[in-house]
Amino acid sequence: MFRVCSLPGILFPLGAPPLRPPRLLLLPFFFGLVATTAAAAPKPNVLLIMADDLGYSDLGCYGGEIRTPHLNSLAEKGLRYTQFYNTARCWPTRAALLTGYYAQQVGRDKLPGGKSRGARPSWAPLVSVDLKRAGYRCYHSGKWHIDGMPLKNGFDLSYYLRDQSRFFSPKVHWENDVKLPPVKRGSGYYGSLAVADAAINHLKNHADNHADKPFFHYVAFAAPHFPLHALPEDIAKCQHRYAVGWDKIRAQRWKRIQKLGITKGQLPGVEREIGPPYHFPEHLEILGPGEVNRPLPWDTLTREQQAFQQTKMAIHAAMVERMDKEIGRILQQLRAMDAWENTLIIFLSDNGASAEIMVRADGHDPKAPAGSASTYLCLGPGWSTACNTPFRRHKTWVHEGGCATPFIAHWPKGIKDSSTLRHTPAHVIDVAPTLLKLAGITPARKVPSPGCSLQHTFEDGGKPLHEELWWLHEGHRALRRGDWKLVAAQGDPWELYNLAEDRTEARNIAARHPERVNILEKRWESMAASFRETLETNR
Numbered sequence: 001m002f003r004v005c006s007l008p009g010i011l012f013p014l015g016a017p018p019l020r021p022p023r024l025l026l027l028p029f030f031f032g033l034v035a036t037t038a039a040a041a042p043k044p045n046v047l048l049i050m051a052d053d054l055g056y057s058d059l060g061c062y063g064g065e066i067r068t069p070h071l072n073s074l075a076e077k078g079l080r081y082t083q084f085y086n087t088a089r090c091w092p093t094r095a096a097l098l099t100g101y102y103a104q105q106v107g108r109d110k111l112p113g114g115k116s117r118g119a120r121p122s123w124a125p126l127v128s129v130d131l132k133r134a135g136y137r138c139y140h141s142g143k144w145h146i147d148g149m150p151l152k153n154g155f156d157l158s159y160y161l162r163d164q165s166r167f168f169s170p171k172v173h174w175e176n177d178v179k180l181p182p183v184k185r186g187s188g189y190y191g192s193l194a195v196a197d198a199a200i201n202h203l204k205n206h207a208d209n210h211a212d213k214p215f216f217h218y219v220a221f222a223a224p225h226f227p228l229h230a231l232p233e234d235i236a237k238c239q240h241r242y243a244v245g246w247d248k249i250r251a252q253r254w255k256r257i258q259k260l261g262i263t264k265g266q267l268p269g270v271e272r273e274i275g276p277p278y279h280f281p282e283h284l285e286i287l288g289p290g291e292v293n294r295p296l297p298w299d300t301l302t303r304e305q306q307a308f309q310q311t312k313m314a315i316h317a318a319m320v321e322r323m324d325k326e327i328g329r330i331l332q333q334l335r336a337m338d339a340w341e342n343t344l345i346i347f348l349s350d351n352g353a354s355a356e357i358m359v360r361a362d363g364h365d366p367k368a369p370a371g372s373a374s375t376y377l378c379l380g381p382g383w384s385t386a387c388n389t390p391f392r393r394h395k396t397w398v399h400e401g402g403c404a405t406p407f408i409a410h411w412p413k414g415i416k417d418s419s420t421l422r423h424t425p426a427h428v429i430d431v432a433p434t435l436l437k438l439a440g441i442t443p444a445r446k447v448p449s450p451g452c453s454l455q456h457t458f459e460d461g462g463k464p465l466h467e468e469l470w471w472l473h474e475g476h477r478a479l480r481r482g483d484w485k486l487v488a489a490q491g492d493p494w495e496l497y498n499l500a501e502d503r504t505e506a507r508n509i510a511a512r513h514p515e516r517v518n519i520l521e522k523r524w525e526s527m528a529a530s531f532r533e534t535l536e537t538n539r
Helices: 069-076 090-099 127-133 191-209 232-242 246-260 281-287 303-336 380-387 428-438 455-459 514-538
Strands: 032-035 045-051 079-085 137-142 157-161 173-175 215-220 343-349 404-410 420-422 441-444 468-473 476-481 484-488 495-498
Touching: 045 090, 045 303, 045 428, 069 303, 069 343, 069 404, 079 455, 090 127, 090 428, 127 137, 127 215, 127 428, 127 441, 137 191, 157 191, 191 215, 191 303, 232 303, 246 303, 246 380, 303 343, 303 380, 343 428, 428 441, 428 455, 468 514, 476 514, 484 514, 495 514
Parallel strands: 045 215, 045 343, 079 420, 137 157, 137 215
Antiparallel strands: 032 441, 079 404, 157 173, 343 404, 468 476, 476 484, 484 495
C-alpha cells in the first residue's frame, strides 16, 4: 500500500523503513489563489456545524437514544462517515479544521519537548480568508478557541461566545469583534439559542443584501461541553430515560450501532480504573457524595449516586436535543432563502465525550436545581464511557473514544447517495481542502497542507484518502497507517490494533508484531520531527 494524500513524506511500501520528509516539500511557494473550475459552475454554500464534547454515539443516527430528528434527517438524506477523526481536544481540532494542517504543524498544540500553543504562522490562514478572496461571504457564530479574532480572519459577521462556563449569563462575548456587555442572569439568554439566533440573522442579512454571492457559515455550538446547563423544560423530557444506568445504555447503543452497520466487532470491557484526565479532589468534595469519578458498575452505586448520575446524563441529553432543535431552525432559514439545494451541510464534534470532573466559574450550589446557572456539573467517566460507545477512552486520549467523531455530509445538489455510510478514514484536516476545492480555488501555500479534499468520497467511498494519520495531545499519541493503528496513552507503552478487524481497539496485538510497532513508531517520530522543522524554518 502507498500513501495517497499525506504529509510529510514520499511514497514508500508499508514494510519499508521510515524516511525523513524531503526538504523539497518545504520550499516556499508563491501566495495567492488560482482558479481551477469554470466560472459558470455555481459555487456551493457551506454550513459547517461543530458540537463540543459530543460522544461518538450520542446522535440517534449513530446509535444513541438522544432524540436528534434534524440531524437524523440530514443523515438519512446524505452521508454518515464512520471513520472520521478529530484531534481529541477542542483548540487543536478547530485549528486543524479551519486551516487544513495538523495543529502541531502550525504551532497550535505542543510537540514533544516544545512550547505550548501560540499564534499561527502567516502561511496557515483560516479557510475563511481564502474563501472571502474567492467571492464568498463568511459568517461565524459560537465558540472560537483559535488565535486572533473572527473579522481579522476573513469573517464578515460574527457572534463570538467565549464564556463557555455560563450558558445562561456569559460575561465574555463579542459581536463583530466588538466586546458586548455581560448578560444578566434571568434575562432569558441561553447559549445554544443565542448561537442559532446569530446564525439565522447572518443568513437573513445574506439573503437580503448578498444573495448573488455564495456563503460560508461556521456555527460552533458550546453544547454539550461542561458545565451541564440546560433549560428546565428540556431536562424534564430526558429525566427518566437514564434511570437504567450507564451499563445498560452502553449495551443498548452497541446493539443499535451494529444494526446500523456503523461498526462491528467486539465491545471492549469498561476500563473501570480510568477516571478524569485531571484530578481535583477538592472539587469532588464540593460536588458531594453523589459524584463518582470512576465508571463503576451501575448496580454498585448507592441510590444517591445513581440519582445524581442519572440527572447529569439527562442534562447532557437535554443539551444535545436543544442543539438539534436550534440546528433545525437554522436549516429552516436555509429553506426560506432558497439555499437548501446548493448548500453543503457538515456536522461533526471537536472531540469525544469528556470524563472531566471539575468546578469552575461561579462555582456549584448543591441546593440549586441541577442544570441551572448556579450549578457546575460535568459528565464524568461513567457516562462518557457510554457516550463514546463502542470505543475506549475519552476526550484528550487518542484512542478511538477520544478522537473519533460522527460526521454528516448533506448536499442535495452535490451528494446523490442518501442514508449511506462512508467507511473511508478521514480527518478534520480534510475539511478546509474540501471547501477550497468546491469553491474552485487552489491556494498557493508556503508549506503544503496534509489535508485532502473529501469531494470524491461524496460519490464513492472506495478510494482511500490517506496513507497515514497522526495524533499527539498531552503525551497521548497515535499513528494510523492503512488499517493499522499504533496508539499509546501518556507514559504507557505502544499498543497496536488492526482496525479492519478490531475497530474498537479491544485486542492489543503489539507483542505479536514488534517489527510493525517499530516501523510505525519511527514514522510517528519522523512526522513529529518534520513538524518541528517546519515551524523552525518557516516562521
